[in-house]
Amino acid sequence: MSAQKKLENKFIVIEGLEGAGKTTAIRYIGNWLAEQGVPTSKMTYTREPGGTKLGEYMRDIIKMDLNDESLDDKAELLLMYASRVQLVEAVIKPALAQGHIVIGDRHNYSSLAYQGGGRGLDMHFIHSLKQLSLGDFKADFTLYLDIDPALGLQRARGRGELDRIERLAIDFFERTRQVFLNLVADDESAVTIDASKTPAQVEKAIFKQLDNWLVSLK
Numbered sequence: 001m002s003a004q005k006k007l008e009n010k011f012i013v014i015e016g017l018e019g020a021g022k023t024t025a026i027r028y029i030g031n032w033l034a035e036q037g038v039p040t041s042k043m044t045y046t047r048e049p050g051g052t053k054l055g056e057y058m059r060d061i062i063k064m065d066l067n068d069e070s071l072d073d074k075a076e077l078l079l080m081y082a083s084r085v086q087l088v089e090a091v092i093k094p095a096l097a098q099g100h101i102v103i104g105d106r107h108n109y110s111s112l113a114y115q116g117g118g119r120g121l122d123m124h125f126i127h128s129l130k131q132l133s134l135g136d137f138k139a140d141f142t143l144y145l146d147i148d149p150a151l152g153l154q155r156a157r158g159r160g161e162l163d164r165i166e167r168l169a170i171d172f173f174e175r176t177r178q179v180f181l182n183l184v185a186d187d188e189s190a191v192t193i194d195a196s197k198t199p200a201q202v203e204k205a206i207f208k209q210l211d212n213w214l215v216s217l218k
Protein backbone atom coordinates (compact mmCIF):
# COMPACT_ATOMS: atom_id res chain seq x y z
CA MET A 1 0.00 0.00 0.00
CA SER A 2 1.31 3.50 -0.81
CA ALA A 3 2.31 5.90 1.99
CA GLN A 4 -0.40 8.28 0.85
CA LYS A 5 -3.08 5.57 1.16
CA LYS A 6 -1.81 4.52 4.60
CA LEU A 7 -2.06 8.12 5.82
CA GLU A 8 -5.67 8.63 4.72
CA ASN A 9 -8.14 9.32 7.56
CA LYS A 10 -5.37 9.81 10.11
CA PHE A 11 -5.40 12.40 12.88
CA ILE A 12 -1.95 13.61 13.98
CA VAL A 13 -1.74 15.89 17.01
CA ILE A 14 1.08 18.08 18.23
CA GLU A 15 1.14 18.90 21.95
CA GLY A 16 3.42 20.86 24.25
CA LEU A 17 3.82 23.83 26.54
CA GLU A 18 3.82 27.44 25.30
CA GLY A 19 6.89 28.20 23.23
CA ALA A 20 7.65 24.50 22.65
CA GLY A 21 7.49 25.20 18.92
CA LYS A 22 4.18 23.59 17.94
CA THR A 23 3.39 26.15 15.25
CA THR A 24 6.85 25.64 13.78
CA ALA A 25 6.57 21.84 14.03
CA ILE A 26 3.25 21.81 12.21
CA ARG A 27 5.04 23.23 9.19
CA TYR A 28 7.54 20.36 9.37
CA ILE A 29 4.70 17.82 9.50
CA GLY A 30 3.18 19.40 6.37
CA ASN A 31 6.55 19.12 4.61
CA TRP A 32 6.88 15.46 5.63
CA LEU A 33 3.37 14.68 4.39
CA ALA A 34 4.17 16.33 1.06
CA GLU A 35 7.28 14.14 0.80
CA GLN A 36 5.01 11.10 1.23
CA GLY A 37 2.94 12.27 -1.73
CA VAL A 38 -0.01 13.71 0.23
CA PRO A 39 -1.42 16.69 -1.71
CA THR A 40 -1.96 19.91 0.25
CA SER A 41 -5.65 19.70 -0.64
CA LYS A 42 -5.86 16.53 1.48
CA MET A 43 -4.33 18.14 4.61
CA THR A 44 -6.61 19.79 7.18
CA TYR A 45 -5.06 21.94 9.92
CA THR A 46 -6.84 22.62 13.21
CA ARG A 47 -6.07 24.43 16.43
CA GLU A 48 -7.49 24.21 19.94
CA PRO A 49 -9.12 25.97 21.56
CA GLY A 50 -10.76 27.33 18.42
CA GLY A 51 -10.64 26.07 14.86
CA THR A 52 -14.32 26.77 14.08
CA LYS A 53 -16.24 30.02 13.97
CA LEU A 54 -17.96 29.29 17.29
CA GLY A 55 -14.79 27.77 18.73
CA GLU A 56 -12.87 30.97 18.01
CA TYR A 57 -15.43 32.91 20.10
CA MET A 58 -14.83 30.40 22.90
CA ARG A 59 -11.06 30.89 22.48
CA ASP A 60 -11.58 34.64 22.88
CA ILE A 61 -13.44 34.05 26.15
CA ILE A 62 -10.70 31.68 27.37
CA LYS A 63 -8.01 34.27 26.59
CA MET A 64 -10.04 37.21 27.92
CA ASP A 65 -8.57 39.11 30.85
CA LEU A 66 -11.23 40.94 32.86
CA ASN A 67 -10.17 43.03 35.86
CA ASP A 68 -13.29 42.38 37.90
CA GLU A 69 -14.08 38.71 37.13
CA SER A 70 -11.86 35.69 36.65
CA LEU A 71 -12.78 32.59 34.66
CA ASP A 72 -13.56 29.72 37.03
CA ASP A 73 -11.24 26.69 36.50
CA LYS A 74 -14.17 24.35 35.83
CA ALA A 75 -15.72 26.85 33.43
CA GLU A 76 -12.36 26.99 31.64
CA LEU A 77 -12.33 23.19 31.34
CA LEU A 78 -15.90 23.11 30.00
CA LEU A 79 -15.08 25.78 27.42
CA MET A 80 -12.09 23.72 26.24
CA TYR A 81 -14.39 20.74 25.70
CA ALA A 82 -17.19 22.81 24.15
CA SER A 83 -14.67 24.15 21.64
CA ARG A 84 -13.21 20.66 21.07
CA VAL A 85 -16.55 18.93 20.49
CA GLN A 86 -17.56 21.63 18.02
CA LEU A 87 -14.26 21.18 16.17
CA VAL A 88 -14.38 17.38 16.13
CA GLU A 89 -17.99 17.23 14.90
CA ALA A 90 -17.89 20.15 12.46
CA VAL A 91 -14.38 19.83 11.03
CA ILE A 92 -12.26 16.85 12.08
CA LYS A 93 -14.69 13.96 11.55
CA PRO A 94 -15.99 15.28 8.19
CA ALA A 95 -12.39 15.82 6.99
CA LEU A 96 -11.34 12.30 8.04
CA ALA A 97 -14.44 10.89 6.32
CA GLN A 98 -13.22 12.51 3.09
CA GLY A 99 -9.84 10.79 3.42
CA HIS A 100 -8.00 13.87 4.67
CA ILE A 101 -5.13 13.74 7.10
CA VAL A 102 -5.84 16.11 9.96
CA ILE A 103 -2.98 17.89 11.76
CA GLY A 104 -4.10 19.24 15.11
CA ASP A 105 -2.38 21.96 17.14
CA ARG A 106 -3.35 20.58 20.59
CA HIS A 107 -6.16 18.19 21.51
CA ASN A 108 -7.37 16.22 24.52
CA TYR A 109 -3.99 15.85 26.25
CA SER A 110 -3.89 19.62 26.76
CA SER A 111 -6.99 19.52 28.97
CA LEU A 112 -5.60 16.69 31.10
CA ALA A 113 -2.25 18.46 31.38
CA TYR A 114 -3.35 22.10 31.90
CA GLN A 115 -6.69 21.71 33.68
CA GLY A 116 -5.83 18.42 35.43
CA GLY A 117 -2.12 18.93 36.11
CA GLY A 118 -1.80 22.71 36.15
CA ARG A 119 -5.15 23.68 37.71
CA GLY A 120 -5.41 20.50 39.80
CA LEU A 121 -8.93 19.54 38.68
CA ASP A 122 -10.00 15.93 39.23
CA MET A 123 -8.51 13.71 36.48
CA HIS A 124 -11.40 11.21 36.72
CA PHE A 125 -13.81 14.06 36.11
CA ILE A 126 -11.86 15.13 33.01
CA HIS A 127 -11.70 11.56 31.69
CA SER A 128 -15.49 11.26 32.19
CA LEU A 129 -16.08 14.56 30.44
CA LYS A 130 -13.96 13.40 27.52
CA GLN A 131 -15.84 10.08 27.34
CA LEU A 132 -19.21 11.81 27.57
CA SER A 133 -18.42 14.38 24.89
CA LEU A 134 -16.18 12.48 22.46
CA GLY A 135 -16.46 8.78 23.33
CA ASP A 136 -13.43 6.82 22.10
CA PHE A 137 -12.42 9.39 19.50
CA LYS A 138 -8.70 10.11 19.79
CA ALA A 139 -5.59 11.04 17.85
CA ASP A 140 -3.92 8.32 15.76
CA PHE A 141 -0.49 9.72 16.56
CA THR A 142 0.63 12.34 19.08
CA LEU A 143 3.93 14.19 18.97
CA TYR A 144 4.64 15.81 22.31
CA LEU A 145 7.25 18.58 22.18
CA ASP A 146 8.89 18.54 25.59
CA ILE A 147 10.49 21.73 26.90
CA ASP A 148 11.56 23.17 30.23
CA PRO A 149 8.77 25.68 31.05
CA ALA A 150 11.27 28.49 31.71
CA LEU A 151 12.75 28.13 28.22
CA GLY A 152 9.32 27.78 26.60
CA LEU A 153 8.03 30.93 28.29
CA GLN A 154 11.20 32.78 27.36
CA ARG A 155 10.57 31.88 23.70
CA ALA A 156 6.87 32.82 23.99
CA ARG A 157 7.86 36.14 25.57
CA GLY A 158 10.18 36.84 22.64
CA ARG A 159 7.18 36.51 20.34
CA GLY A 160 5.05 39.10 22.16
CA GLU A 161 3.08 39.82 25.31
CA LEU A 162 2.01 36.84 27.44
CA ASP A 163 -1.71 35.97 27.73
CA ARG A 164 -3.82 35.08 30.81
CA ILE A 165 -2.58 31.46 31.02
CA GLU A 166 1.01 32.22 30.00
CA ARG A 167 1.34 34.65 32.92
CA LEU A 168 0.72 31.90 35.51
CA ALA A 169 3.54 30.90 37.90
CA ILE A 170 6.22 28.49 36.68
CA ASP A 171 5.06 25.65 38.98
CA PHE A 172 1.74 25.60 37.07
CA PHE A 173 3.67 24.72 33.91
CA GLU A 174 5.88 22.23 35.77
CA ARG A 175 2.77 20.31 36.88
CA THR A 176 1.36 20.58 33.34
CA ARG A 177 4.58 19.24 31.84
CA GLN A 178 4.62 16.29 34.26
CA VAL A 179 1.13 15.21 33.18
CA PHE A 180 2.11 15.46 29.50
CA LEU A 181 5.12 13.21 30.22
CA ASN A 182 2.96 10.69 32.12
CA LEU A 183 0.35 10.59 29.36
CA VAL A 184 2.94 9.93 26.66
CA ALA A 185 4.61 7.22 28.76
CA ASP A 186 1.26 5.37 28.95
CA ASP A 187 0.30 5.77 25.29
CA GLU A 188 1.84 3.63 22.55
CA SER A 189 0.58 6.05 19.91
CA ALA A 190 2.45 9.02 21.43
CA VAL A 191 6.11 10.03 21.37
CA THR A 192 8.23 12.72 23.03
CA ILE A 193 10.48 15.08 21.07
CA ASP A 194 13.16 17.15 22.83
CA ALA A 195 12.01 20.65 21.89
CA SER A 196 14.97 22.42 23.51
CA LYS A 197 17.13 21.49 20.50
CA THR A 198 17.69 23.70 17.44
CA PRO A 199 14.88 23.94 14.87
CA ALA A 200 16.89 21.73 12.46
CA GLN A 201 17.36 19.04 15.13
CA VAL A 202 13.68 19.19 16.11
CA GLU A 203 12.69 18.84 12.45
CA LYS A 204 14.97 15.81 12.05
CA ALA A 205 13.54 14.17 15.19
CA ILE A 206 9.97 14.77 14.01
CA PHE A 207 10.72 13.28 10.59
CA LYS A 208 12.28 10.22 12.24
CA GLN A 209 9.26 9.65 14.49
CA LEU A 210 6.86 10.10 11.59
CA ASP A 211 8.91 7.64 9.48
CA ASN A 212 8.72 5.05 12.28
CA TRP A 213 4.99 5.58 12.68
CA LEU A 214 4.41 5.21 8.93
CA VAL A 215 6.26 1.87 8.95
CA SER A 216 3.98 0.67 11.76
CA LEU A 217 0.79 1.47 9.79
CA LYS A 218 -0.90 -1.43 8.06
Ligand code: T5A
Pocket: 016, 017, 018, 019, 020, 021, 022, 023, 024, 025, 048, 049, 080, 106, 107, 108, 109, 110, 111, 112, 114, 115, 155, 156, 158, 159, 165, 166, 195, 196, 197, 198, 199, 200, 202
Ligand atom coordinates in the same frame (compact mmCIF):
# COMPACT_ATOMS: atom_id res chain seq x y z
N1 T5A B 1 -5.09 25.14 26.72
C1 T5A B 1 -5.40 24.63 25.50
C2 T5A B 1 -5.58 24.55 27.89
O1 T5A B 1 -5.34 25.05 28.99
N2 T5A B 1 -6.37 23.42 27.79
C3 T5A B 1 -6.71 22.86 26.58
O2 T5A B 1 -7.45 21.86 26.53
C4 T5A B 1 -6.20 23.51 25.38
C5 T5A B 1 -6.56 22.94 24.04
C6 T5A B 1 -3.68 28.03 23.93
C7 T5A B 1 -3.70 28.11 25.44
O3 T5A B 1 -4.76 27.33 25.93
C8 T5A B 1 -4.27 26.35 26.82
C9 T5A B 1 -2.82 26.17 26.48
C10 T5A B 1 -2.39 27.55 26.03
O4 T5A B 1 -2.04 28.30 27.16
P1 T5A B 1 -2.20 29.26 22.20
O5 T5A B 1 -2.13 30.70 21.84
O6 T5A B 1 -2.74 28.31 21.18
O7 T5A B 1 -3.03 29.14 23.51
O8 T5A B 1 -0.78 28.89 22.75
P2 T5A B 1 0.23 27.83 22.37
O9 T5A B 1 -0.43 26.65 21.78
O10 T5A B 1 1.07 27.57 23.57
O11 T5A B 1 1.08 28.56 21.23
P3 T5A B 1 2.47 29.22 21.27
O12 T5A B 1 2.55 29.99 20.00
O13 T5A B 1 2.71 29.96 22.55
O14 T5A B 1 3.51 28.06 21.30
P4 T5A B 1 4.09 27.19 20.13
O15 T5A B 1 3.18 27.17 18.94
O16 T5A B 1 4.46 25.90 20.74
O17 T5A B 1 5.44 27.94 19.76
P5 T5A B 1 5.90 28.61 18.39
O18 T5A B 1 6.12 27.60 17.33
O19 T5A B 1 5.03 29.78 18.09
O20 T5A B 1 7.34 29.10 18.87
C11 T5A B 1 7.47 30.13 19.82
C12 T5A B 1 8.74 30.93 19.49
O21 T5A B 1 9.87 30.09 19.63
C13 T5A B 1 10.60 30.00 18.40
C14 T5A B 1 9.62 30.43 17.31
O22 T5A B 1 10.31 31.00 16.21
C15 T5A B 1 8.76 31.45 18.05
O23 T5A B 1 9.38 32.71 18.05
N3 T5A B 1 11.04 28.60 18.25
C16 T5A B 1 12.29 28.19 18.54
N4 T5A B 1 13.39 28.84 18.99
C17 T5A B 1 14.51 28.11 19.20
N5 T5A B 1 14.59 26.77 18.97
C18 T5A B 1 13.52 26.08 18.50
N6 T5A B 1 13.62 24.77 18.27
C19 T5A B 1 12.30 26.80 18.28
N7 T5A B 1 11.07 26.42 17.85
C20 T5A B 1 10.31 27.55 17.85
